[in-house]
Amino acid sequence: MHLLALGLYGLTTALALAPFAGARSAPRALMLGTPMAGAAFHVAALVQLSLVGLAPALSMLALFLVLLQVVSERVLRAQAVALFTAPLATGLVGLALLIGFGPGAEPSAGRNAWFVMHVTLSVLGLALLALAFVSSALYLLQFRELKAKRFGQMFRLFPPLERLDRLNQIALAAGFPALTLGVLLAIGYAVRFAGGLHVDKAQVVWGMFTWLVLGWAVWLRHVRHWMGRRAAVASIAGFTAVLLVYLALKLTQPVAGRFL
Amino acid sequence: MSITVLGVNHLTAPLEVRERFAHAPHEIPQALHRVLHAGASGGVLLSTCNRTEFYLAEAGAAAPEEVWRILSERLGDGRPARDYGFVHRDREAVRHLYRVSAGLDSMILGEAQIQGQVRDAWELSRAQAGPVLHRLFQTALLVGSRVRSETVLGAGNASAPSAAVAVAEKIFGDLTDRAALILGAGDVAELAATCLAAEGVGVTLVASRTYERARTIAERMGAKAMTLDEAWAQFEHADIVLCSTAAPHAVVTWERVAPAIARRQGRPLCILDLAVPRDVEPAVGQLENVFLYHLDDLQTVAQQAAVARREEIPKAERIVDQEVEHFWAWFHGLGMVPAIKEFRSRVDAVRAVELQRAMRRLGHLSDADRAQIEQFSYALMNKFLHHPTVALKKAAEEGRGFGLLEALKTLFGLGSRA
CATH class of the missing domain: 3.40.50.720 (NAD(P)-binding Rossmann-like Domain)
Structure with missing residues (x-):
């Protein structure tokens, strides 16, 4: 199932990149249908798995990215989002398959709902932060093209600036409560079922750091009323920081935590 | 007899140069006055945001030079305007204006605004245009209308x-x-x-x-x-x-x-x-x-x-080609008609002199015989002139009349201006 999803995500990537290689743009139905078919196989694969470990987390992140891509295309006609999300999802599923979906330390059945909700909401929050990054990257690229008066493929295929800005705003606004709930569920799960916060420090540090970054980005947009280019730069900086902190923790504490 | 267009447009000069050449309506008569003074028999100045083009009739060498001088003065920094310019003559000049009027030469293919600008240029230059350029601009507007009605070159949002x-x-x-x-x-x-x-x-x-x-x-x-x-x-x-x-x-x-x-x-x-x-x-x-x-x-x-419009280009170009041929036939006919008239009157004069001389020697003939001989002289002249006249008219219609016309003038010493 994962392999089928991988193939369809790969095809979506090819369809998204085709216009930049001189080919004609794929019909909208195909651009929606291909990732949706991939997501269907992906869901079928994920429900058979425990969500413990790095591979399922990466796989779920890929699934959310693809679903968010489809929603962005449906609601905001932001087809260019697939330029980033499709290869990212393909890479994540490929990486998950390389790591392998081996049996993890599965929580007991009573704790499962808490755990699944925690993982789902946290990964959704992370996927929305990634979507904010993607929309920001597209924004800055389109901004550069418009400012430089280049009216090539990017100008033609990328969504309007304000639509990308709105996508960034929505992604951050939805991502923050999702991640907050994910973090709260993690704390509740730890207190109720694990006898306190005994998880590895690296996991807590990264989780809290990601939450703070997302909160900071939301604060900039909604309290400081940042928008447009400044907000895009902030989103990219935040996402990059989250990624760098993850890599730093991974390098310094290679055996830490369940998914780190 | 010639038509010349010269100037600058969006294909030959960037905006910062073109904007210096732009003539306000009140400046046009003065510029044309200078060009006519330099020897052109007629002139129209088409000055829009994308082009500054002088259309000249019967311009010798001095009139185009005067145009470049006018434009170089507006450039103002010592650079010659000629570096940014173009020149088309005769049939290519006619084709150029027809393409401009049809929107084929526009920065935005098929834009309709240019047709109004061509009309304005014609109106503003009416006093200096002369009959050939009057006819040229009048037909250019008709060509523009024909292209827009017979193709979809003007369809969609490309203004x-x-x-x-x-x-x-x-x-x-x-x-x-x-x-x-x-x-x-x-x-x-x-x-x-x-x-x-x-x-x-x-x-x-x-x-x-x-x-x-x-x-x-x-x-x-x-x-x-x-x-x-x-x-x-x-x-x-x-x-x-x-x-x-x-x-x-x-x-x-x-x-x-x-x-x-x-x-x-x-x-x-x-x-x-x-x-x-x-x-x-x-x-x-x-x-x-x-x-x-x-x-x-x-x-x-x-x-x-304007992708859809571009697909209409060949059709529009065919219309332009047809209309260029029509104009060219008329234009050469302009020179041919007086030349043929003069040619015929010269031959007729010779006929009349020779007939008179012959009649003096044939005084014994009756009036009926004299009339018969006079009729014969007319018939002979018409027989001789028929083929050359038809050939000249046909050549003019086909746009090949200029060479024949010159030959006719040389061979028969015709003095009228073509």
Whole structure:
């Protein structure tokens, strides 16, 4: 199932990149249908798995990215989002398959709902932060093209600036409560079922750091009323920081935590 | 007998050069006066934001030189205007004007505005045009109409204002309920206001010298009007600013608008400068979140929108070719008719002299016989002249008359000007 999803995500990537290689743009139905078919196989694969470990987390992140891509295309006609999300999802599923979906330390059945909700909401929050990054990257690229008066493929295929800005705003606004709930569920799960916060420090540090970054980005947009280019730069900086902190923790504490 | 077109256009010169060559309507008679004084028998000046083209009839060497002198003076920095220019002669000159009028030579393929500009140029140059250029411009307008009615070259949104709308949509997406300031109250401004209003944009027309016209247009469209002095503060609130004034220098300067733009909190501002000379100082485009586009910048956008129009080019070119041939036949016929007339009258004169001489020697003939001989002389002359006359007319119709005409003049010593 994962392999089928991988193939369809790969095809979506090819369809998204085709216009930049001189080919004609794929019909909208195909651009929606291909990732949706991939997501269907992906869901079928994920429900058979425990969500413990790095591979399922990466796989779920890929699934959310693809679903968010489809929603962005449906609601905001932001087809260019697939330029980033499709290869990212393909890479994540490929990486998950390389790591392998081996049996993890599965929580007991009573704790499962808490755990699944925690993982789902946290990964959704992370996927929305990634979507904010993607929309920001597209924004800055389109901004550069418009400012430089280049009216090539990017100008033609990328969504309007304000639509990308709105996508960034929505992604951050939805991502923050999702991640907050994910973090709260993690704390509740730890207190109720694990006898306190005994998880590895690296996991807590990264989780809290990601939450703070997302909160900071939301604060900039909604309290400081940042928008447009400044907000895009902030989103990219935040996402990059989250990624760098993850890599730093991974390098310094290679055996830490369940998914780190 | 010749037709020449020379000048600069968007294919040969960049905007910052073209704008220096642009002639205001009141400057056109003076420029044409100089060209006619240099030897041309007729002249029309077509000066738009994209082209400054002198159409000359029967211009010797001095008249084109005078045109380059006029243009170089406007360039003003010692560079010769000829470096940016082009010259077409005779049939190619006719083809050029027909292509211009049809919108085939326009920056935005198939745009309809050019036809009005060709008509205006003809009207403004009426006193100096002369019969050949009158006919040329009259037919050019008919060619433009024919191309637009028989092809879809004019279909879709590929005018400068509609390209401007397309660019604005790449910044804002949906333009509904956006606010636009339109500086100027001319035809382009009115067209732009109409395009934007059709997209649901709240339009405010801004003009000072032509404020009354701006107010009239605004009232007709249900829009607002204000003066330039009132407009600068509006740069804080507007989403789109479209400039199309006839001002000879930049009116939207950094000093005037930077304070208002600084208060926008990062909201993008799209400034579309369709004026020649430009209305907006380049420094304004350097401001954060300001997207400034000039006419040249819209070319690519419009060309993308004109893919369907491009498919009509061969059909439109065929119409132009046909019409060029018709004009050329008429044009050469112009020289041929008097030449044939003179040729016939010369031969007739010879016939009459020789007939008289023969009659003197044949005094014994009766009146009936004399009449018979005179009739014979006419018949002989007509028989001899029939084939050359037909051949000359046919050659003229086919555009090959010039060489034959010259040969005729040389062989028979004809003195009339062709």
